[in-house]
Amino acid sequence: MQTLFAKPFRGGIHPTGHKERTEQSQIEKLPTPKRIFLGLQQRNGTLLTPLVKVGDYVGKGQLVAKGASDMAVPLHSPVNGTVVEIRDYVSAHPSGIKIKTLIIKSSEDNSWSENYPPINPDTLSQDEMIQRILDAGIVGLGGAGFPSGVKLRLAKQKGVHTLLINGGECEPYLTCDDRLMQEHASEVVAGIELMVRAIGAKEALVAVEDNKPRSIEALSHAASEIENISVKVVPSLYPMGSERHLIKAVTGKTVAPGELSVALGILVHNVATARAVYHALRFNRPLIERVITVSGGGIEQPKNLVVPIGTPVSDLLTACGGLTMSAQRLVAGGPMMGQVIPSPYTPVDKSIGGLLALNEQEVRDDQSHDCLRCGRCVSACPMGLMPFQMAAHSRVSDYEGAQDYGLNNCLLCGACSYVCPSRIPLVQHFSHARGQINAQRSMAQKSALARKLTDARKQRLDREAAAKQAEKEAKAAARKKKAAEKKAKQAAAKAAAGE
Numbered sequence: 291m292q293t294l295f296a297k298p299f300r301g302g303i304h305p306t307g308h309k310e311r312t313e314q315s316q317i318e319k320l321p322t323p324k325r326i327f328l329g330l331q332q333r334n335g336t337l338l339t340p341l342v343k344v345g346d347y348v349g350k351g352q353l354v355a356k357g358a359s360d361m362a363v364p365l366h367s368p369v370n371g372t373v374v375e376i377r378d379y380v381s382a383h384p385s386g387i388k389i390k391t392l393i394i395k396s397s398e399d400n401s402w403s404e405n406y407p408p409i410n411p412d413t414l415s416q417d418e419m420i421q422r423i424l425d426a427g428i429v430g431l432g433g434a435g436f437p438s439g440v441k442l443r444l445a446k447q448k449g450v451h452t453l454l455i456n457g458g459e460c461e462p463y464l465t466c467d468d469r470l471m472q473e474h475a476s477e478v479v480a481g482i483e484l485m486v487r488a489i490g491a492k493e494a495l496v497a498v499e500d501n502k503p504r505s506i507e508a509l510s511h512a513a514s515e516i517e518n519i520s521v522k523v524v525p526s527l528y529p530m531g532s533e534r535h536l537i538k539a540v541t542g543k544t545v546a547p548g549e550l551s552v553a554l555g556i557l558v559h560n561v562a563t564a565r566a567v568y569h570a571l572r573f574n575r576p577l578i579e580r581v582i583t584v585s586g587g588g589i590e591q592p593k594n595l596v597v598p599i600g601t602p603v604s605d606l607l608t609a610c611g612g613l614t615m616s617a618q619r620l621v622a623g624g625p626m627m628g629q630v631i632p633s634p635y636t637p638v639d640k641s642i643g644g645l646l647a648l649n650e651q652e653v654r655d656d657q658s659h660d661c662l663r664c665g666r667c668v669s670a671c672p673m674g675l676m677p678f679q680m681a682a683h684s685r686v687s688d689y690e691g692a693q694d695y696g697l698n699n700c701l702l703c704g705a706c707s708y709v710c711p712s713r714i715p716l717v718q719h720f721s722h723a724r725g726q727i728n729a730q731r732s733m734a735q736k737s738a739l740a741r742k743l744t745d746a747r748k749q750r751l752d753r754e755a756a757a758k759q760a761e762k763e764a765k766a767a768a769r770k771k772k773a774a775e776k777k778a779k780q781a782a783a784k785a786a787a788g789e
Contacts, residue, residue: 297525297527298524298525298527298535298538298539298540299535299538299539299672300672300674301669301670301671301672301673301674301705302527302528302529302530302535302670302672302705303527303528303670303705303708303709304526304527304528305462305528305625305626305708306462307462307463307501308462308463308585308586309462309463309464309465309468309501311463311585311586311592312463312465312469312583312584312585312592312593312594313465313468313469315465315469315592315593315594316469316473316594317466317469317470317473317581317594317595317596318593318594318595318596318609319595319596320595320596320597320598320601320605320606320609321605321609322369322396322398322400322598323369323396323598323600323601323602323605324395324396325374325393325394325395325396325602326367326368326369326371326393326394326396326598326599326600326601326637327379327391327392327393327600327602327637328354328355328365328367328391328392328393328394328599328600328637329379329381329382329389329390329391329600329637329639330355330365330376330389330390330391330392331381331389331390332357332362332363332435333435333639333641334361334435336357336359336361336362337357337362338355338356338357338362338364338365339355339356339357339358340354340355340376340392341353341354341355341356342354342355342373342392343373343376344373344374344375344376345372345373346372346373347370347371347372347373348367348370348371348372348373348394348403349367349370349402349403349404350367350368350369350370350400350401350402350403350578351366351367351402351403351404351406351575351576351578352366352367352403352404353365353366353576354366354367354373354392354394355392360424360437360439360440360443361437361440363427363428363429363437363640364425364427364576365392365427365599366426366427366576366577366578367394367403367578368578368579368598368599368600368601369394369396369397369400369598370396370397370399370400370401370403371394371395371396371397372394372395372397373392373393373394374393374394374395375391375393376390376391376392376393377390377391377393378390378391379391379393379637380632380633380635380636381636381637382622382629382631382636382637382638382639382641382642383629383632384629384630384631384632385632386632386633386636391637394600402575406573406574406575407573408572408573409571409572409573409574411484411487411571411572414571416446416487416488416489416490419484419487419488419571420439420442420443420446420488421439422570422571422574423438423439423442423488423567423570423571424437424439424440425570425576426566426569426570426574426575426576426577427576427577427640428563428566428567428570428577429563429577429640429641430559430560430563431560431562431563431566431580431640431641431643432456432467432531432559432560432562432563432643433623433627433641433643434641435639435640435641438559438563438566438567441557441559442485442488442489442557444550444552445489445491445552445557446488446489446490448552448553448555449490449555450489450490450491450552450555450556450557451491451492451493451555451556452491452492452493452494452495452541452555452556452557453482453485453486453489453491453493453494453495453556453557453559454494454495454497454536454537454540454541454551454556454557454558454559455478455482455494455495455496455497455558455559455560455561455564456497456531456533456536456558456559456560456561457471457496457497457498457499457502457505457509457561458497458498458499458524458530458531458536459499459502459531460499460526460527460528460529460530460531461528461531461623461624461625461626461627461628461644462624462625462626463583463585463586463624463625463644463646464583464585464623464624464643464644465583465585465594466562466581466582466583466594466643466644467560467561467562467581467643468502468504468505469581469594470561470562470565470581471498471502471505471508471509471561472504472505472508474565475505475508475509475511475512476512477565477568477569478509478512478561478564478565478568479509479512479513479516479519479564480568480572481563481564481565481566481567481568481569481571482494482496482513482519482564483516483519484567484568484571484572485559485564485567486518486519489557491557492518493518493519493520494518494519494520495519495520495521495522495540495541496509496513496519496520496521496522496561497522497523497524497530497536497539497540498521498522498523498524499523499524499525499526499527499530500523500524500525500526501526506521506523509521522540524536524539524540525539528626528703528705529626529627529672529701529703529705532672532701532703533545533551533558534551535672536558537551537554537556537558541554541556543556547698547699562580562581562643566580577599577640578598578599579596579597579598579599580596580597580599580640580642580643581594581595581596581597581643582594582595582597582606582638582642582643582644582645583643583644583645584606584607584609584610584644584645584646584647585644585645585646585647586617586621586646586647586648586649586652587614587616587617587647587648587649587651587652588613588614588616588617588618588619588646588647588648588649588652589607589610589611589613589614589617589646589647590610590611590612590613590614591610591611592610593609593610595609595610597638599638599639599640600637600638600639601637601638602634602635602636602637602638603620603631603633603634603635603636603637603638603645604634604635606638606645607634607645607647613647614647614649616649616650617647617648617649618648618649618650618652618653619647619648619653620634620645620646620647620648621644621645621646621647621648622636622638622642622644622645623642623643623644623646624644624646625646625648625652626703626704626705626708627702627703627704628644628646631645654713656713657713658712658713658714658715659712659713659714660712661678661681661682661712661714662711662712663678664711665678666706666709666710666711667705667706667707667709667710667716669709670705670706670708670709671705671706672701672703672705673696673699673700673701675695675696675699675700676695676696677700677706677716677720678714678716679692679695680692680695680696680697680700680716680719680720680723681714681716681719681720683695683723684697684719684720684722684723685719687726689723689726689727689730692720692723693727697720697723697724697727700720702717702720702721703717704717
């Protein structure tokens with residue numbers, strides 16, 4: 291175990307943690323929900339095709355929907371039950387947009403639908419291991435939700451030498467990874483070993499913030515006999531959970547803007563993802579549940595819960611004693627980078643690691659004021675940007691100007707908003723600007739495609755017209771030739787008769 295004391299990167303903040311609410315709370319299993327809601331459109335926009343229909347009985351662990359590529363992570367039923375509907379239903383998107391959803395009414399039986407006997411992962415090739423991870427529907431459980439098998443396959447292709455496991459959990463309130471590391475350290479380490487072998491890496495580094503001494507001890511003990519796995523203690527500094535900042539803290543290397551970490555020979559994964567990989571390769575079990583922290587001043591009994599994917603938020607709230615009278619806002623994820631939940635009936639998906647019910651004091655809905663040009667946002671920015679300049683350009687729809695000041699490199703981590711004395715919602719400005727830029731880019735692409743299609747249609751019509759004209763001219767020439775031949779024959783016949 292190695293402790294890194296120096297401040298590893300510029301900027302960063304120390305937000306109030308509020309982790310004491312759940313850090314002593316052992317992980318509990320949520321009672322089986324009465325209904326499960328599995329969205330068939332994923333956060334990256336990819337669509338899944340249901341493999342079952344209304345009225346079908348599905349078993350726990352059964353594959354129920356899949357996409358056309360590996361970027362569309364397959365879905366498995368987290369319960370035994372009957373498909374009762376396939377219809378539009380509210381999603382976890384802040385807008386509350388409805389997407390096609392597979393709705394399953396669960397039965398009282400909570401056993402796995404199939405017998406998943408333990409297997410020996412040592413008998414699997416690297417490609418077989420990665421394929422099983424893809425088939426298990428595992429995504430990055432740190433919040434990004436990117437298909438884990440795709441990342442592992444890319445790492446293998448690029449010859450990655452170091453697997454870096456993120457145990458930072460720097461977001462306030464959230465303790466699900468902390469509890470996971472304490473209670474299931476051996477499974478986390480076993481999953482790390484398997485990922486190292488799947489990509490052919492030489493070593494694995496497990497980075498844990500120094501405010502998690504029990505997790506550090508548990509992981510260090512679990513990995514004590516494994517030569518190529520070591521635990522690194524990093525300072526508790528937000529946003530330490532950011533991939534590029536974690537790499538900087540542990541290795542001292544910098545991921546260049548626009549580059550992927552694999553360019554440095556490093557792959558980053560979350561501790562919860564490592565445990566999911568262990569279950570997929572050791573027991574051939576798909577990802578159908580995850581640990582979620584339910585906390586905040588608006589929750590009666592904050593807890594860490596094992597939650598089936600597709601469970602409505604309302605079930606989690608009920609399991610934690612419900613909301614307090616002061617509850618003001620529901621947030622999926624942490625308070626810094628999480629998103630507002632539009633409805634308590636929203637189902638959780640694989641990307642949600644936290645559910646917060648924030649009260650009036652925690653929401654901080656203070657009236658914003660004009661920028662003081664104090665520079666606190668610049669000092670706090672871990673990317674070395676000038677947030678007040680990006681916001682100034684974004685407010686007047688000068689998106690090119692905002693990009694000139696580094697909008698595309700912004701993490702949307704919220705550090706600048708947290709320290710702003712004028713309470714300016716800087717991240718909201720940046721998110722809006724990025725949305726507009728993406729919309730403009732999409733419109734430009736559509737316009738370019740429309741022009742391309744129009745030009746192609748014109749060329750096709752011109753070719754068809756030219757072909758018709760050529761055919762017409764050919765027919766006219768043929769008629770003329772035929773007439774000339776007929777006339778020549780007639781002339782020849784007259785000449786013969788005259789002789």
